Amino acid sequence: MIDKGYLLGERYRIIDTLGEGGMANVYLAEDIILQRKVAVKILRLDLQNEPQTQARFQREALATSELSHPNIVSVLDVGTDHGLPYMVMEYVDGPDLKEYIRENSPLDLREVIRIMDQILSAVALAHKHNVIHRDLKPQNILMDKRGNIKIADFGIAVALNQSSITQTNSVMGSVHYMSPEQTRGGLVTKQSDIYSLGIILYELITGTVPFNGDTPVSVALKHAQEPIPSIRKKDKSVPQALENVVLKATAKDPRDRYASAQVMKADLDSSLDPERSDEPIFVPNHGNSDDKTIVLPGFKPQKTTAEESKKEEKSEVEETPKKEKKSFWQNVKAHKWWWIFSVIAAGLIIFIMIFALSGNNQPKQVNVPDVTNIAENAAERRLEAAGLQVGKIIRRQSDDVKKGYVIATNPTAGNSLDRGKSVNLIVSSGSSMVKVPDVVGDDYDKAAEKLENQGFDVVREDQFSSKITQGNIISQSIAAGVEVKPTQTTITLVVSRGKAPRQRSNTVTLKDLHNYSLKSAQDYARDHGLTLQINQEYSDDVEKGLIISMDPGPGTKVDRGSTIAIKVSRGPKEEKETTITKNFTVNYVGTADDSAGETDNNKDEDSSSSKSSSTKGDHVQIYIKDDDHYLSNIYRDLYIKRDMSFSIPFSIKNGAGQLRVVRNGETILNEKVTK
Structure with missing residues (x-):
């Protein structure tokens, strides 16, 4: 210690x-x-x-430092x-996930998915760097006061797994979350982490781990041999699709689990969708099998000696009744071309058997194959080979899955479907930054579907227009060609309501919108059948959110349906804060002022001792002035017994800071700090 x-x-x-x-x-x-x-x-x-x-x-500590993730x-x-x-x-000033579950269970299902999404995102990055955690459990997952997840101990389990330093207590403490292959001492892979993630998800939903026992060995045996207890038997409100995520992640055979943490995250994120409400229960493809020999009724073992074989043939010949008249086939056999008829007959029999087997033995239901992280064409061929059809191809942005490769399927892999049913493919459209398409003039429904399939959120606003057909788009809030992240971007589409109702005049005299709020300007434009083109810029004179100028200007007569360009203030441009680090060294002289330790009761923890200042070393006091500190307050107060270097950060937006260092009551450094 x-x-x-x-x-x-x-x-x-x-x-x-x-x-x-x-x-x-x-x-x-x-x-x-x-x-x-x-x-x-x-x-x-x-x-x-x-x-x-x-x-x-x-x-391993250095390797872990490369895992930069929120x-x-x-x-x-x-x-x-x-x-x-x-x-x-x-x-991280907060509880671990085990404490959080204990104090807040049962959790809302959307809160469960929010927490798991953060965990899966972190594990996906680690797996991308080929770091396998090996000890994922709620005790290793921290939560700060804002509810953000922080996974600890990445890489240490991989580094410290040799027999010379393995500690029994640390291994046994994790047995509730260990994969079957880990408990058997088998090869640990990324799928082993995914199993642990499935157990954590189970605990988030139910508040308990699936298996308990009197000893760690009994718990390990349950992981290896017993199925995961049904969540829906405990709580019918949990959708089958969400339980399926747990079942697939915790499949006994690693081949039945998710191919990656990203795929598990994609499946989890859609588990509460209404279209998955009728999803059947997940059934693994590689279940545990009984390697028992089955003896078919009426089966006779093969004779092992020539003598026994001859006896059997003789008995069969003796048992064959003699016929006074030859049959048709006997007559054919007697003919010199008898073998031709035999070949033709055998061929017909084989053809009939193949046809019958192919028509009758095909299963009515098939399992959806796992086609994630493979190319779209290859995925289509694999689905067709399994007896299924390819349904809709949905393009979706992904930072994790390569462009043109499959993110997920709907229904997901492992579900049973009738042969010939359709499976939708969700295919990656590439990295997060995409160009906004030009949808001005397009039909709203088609444009909205196009944008939503790319990951954008779409908001609709209706306006009258004398030029654009009703239902078509007048303008879009983000110009075409601009590169943005779809998952973080909302696009407002202004949709034509058709021509405005006939009024006394088809012209509008523009009023002065200067210093109006944007909402007021939008209401004015809507009431008068005008279209606003909104631009933003910094202003030291106009308050943020108010109109700086308009074009055409106030008093101009325009036709209804015309476009008015307005500039909205973003407020004054803030000067970027500058952080300056000042480095200096205070030399140890060994002549501390005897009164230095007695005049100030607010010293660091060493100053509370009863020793005289001369035994504690030189008394050093540091004063700084910047945007966050006053020169009149002590910044650092300590004793030194050797030369000591300091590195002090200054936060300065405007002007200059100041540094003053006092040693044993004497100022030894006093200087300005500028940008």
Whole structure:
């Protein structure tokens, strides 16, 4: 154990213990340079003398630092302190998922999917970097105060899995989430992580794990031998499609599980859709089989000796009754061309048997094959080979699946369908950035379907128009050709209502819209049959959201249906904050002021001791002035017994900052800090 107050790596002061594990301990610490709380994972003291273990810890910590994802705990620093390896991570101030489930179960199903989506997204990135977690469980999944998921311990399970350092307690603690192949000591793959994800999803839905037992071995045997208990028997409100996600992820045979975390996420995201309400229960293709020998009734074993064979032939000949008159076939056989008739007859019999078998033995139902992550044409051929037809081809943006490859099917893989039924393919249209298509003048229904299939959210607004046919699009809120992320973009389509009702005059005298709100301008345009073209720009004079100018200008007479261009204020342009880091060194002189430690009660934790200042070293006080600090307040207050370097960040938008350093009551540094 590391004592509280210990300064690890001359930078991280230990505050408290967060957890103790079989291979490493985790501490809450303060980064004295950046003044923030961090979590520090330190290899256990009893393992520090194993060079191989230290090398693995260092290598895996560095590898984990490459997993940059909002739902993975960030690795901030890696180092050693007196030969003891440590890893510094972001501190997540919140419960782990196990605690969250215990306190909030039952969870709303949409909340379950929101949580699982974050977990699956993080695991997908790890698998992309060929990092298999091996120990996914709610205890390793943290949740911050805003409900964001953070997965911890990525890569460590892979690094520390050798027999010399495996700790029984750490393995047994995870047995509730282990795949059957892990409990048998088999090869661990990405599908092993997917099994654990399925168990976590089960627990999110039901509040409990599927298997419990008196010993870890009994739980492991249940994972290997027993089917996952039905969720719908406990709660009928859970859709079959959602239970199917659990069943497929936790299939005993890894071949029946999802091919990847991305595919599982795509299936999960549509599990509450109404069109999947009648989905049949998932049935794996590679179920456990009984390797028992079945003896068919009436089967006779083959004779093993020539003598027995001759006896049987003789008995059969003796038992054959003699006929006084030859049959038709006997007459044919007696003819010298008898063999020609035999061949023709045999061929007819074989043809009839093949025809009968092909017509009668085909199963009425077939399982939808898994065609995810393969090319569209190959997927179509595989569906047709399985006896199914290809239905709609739906194009959808994907950051994870290559363009032209299948994201998912509807119904999903593993479902049973009648032979000849159609299966829709959801095919990747490529990466997230796509060009907005030009739909002005198009029929609204067709344009909206086109945009939604690309992943856009579509909002409709109706306006009168004397030029555009009713039901067709007058304008679109994002110009054609602009590259955007469809899943994060809403496009407003202004749709023609046809010509405005006949009024006294077909012309409008424009009023001055300057300083009107955008909503007021839109109401005015709608009431007078006008179309607005909206542009935005920064303004120091006009409040954000108000109209800066209009074209044509106020007082202009225009026809109803005309387009008016307006500029809307985005407010003043904010100057980008600048962070400047000031580096300096304070030399140790060993002549501390005796009164320095007695005049200020607000010192750091060392100043509370009863020792005199001369035994504590030089008393250093740092003052800074920037956008967040005043020069009159002490920024840092500490004692040093050696030369110490500092790195102080300054936040400066305008003007300049200031740095002042006092050692033993004497100012040794006082200078301005500018951009």
